[in-house]
């Protein structure tokens with residue numbers, strides 16, 4: 001299905017002292033560069049999603065395409081969390 005109302009994955013540069021992001025990028029490298037230059041900052045991944053699949057499709061839990069995308073998005077978050085913990 002072509003029209004799935006895609007929202008891209010975002011990378012928010014966060015500081016513990018703020019509730020809102022310092023800045024939000026759609027490019028992980030740019031977010032990591034700003035976080036490295038900003039005292040105490042870290043990158044929070046905000047996984048994107050296909051809005052139509054996630055909220056309006058009755059067969060989403062049986063759809064291979066959507067389930068593969070969910071797994072890929074989860075692995076991006078996990079990889080970044082592991083990298084930050086190291």
Ligand code: SF4
Pocket residue numbers: 001004050052053054057058059060061063064065066
């Ligand atoms: S979950 Fe699968 S079938 Fe449903 S809208 Fe998304 S791509 Fe199409």
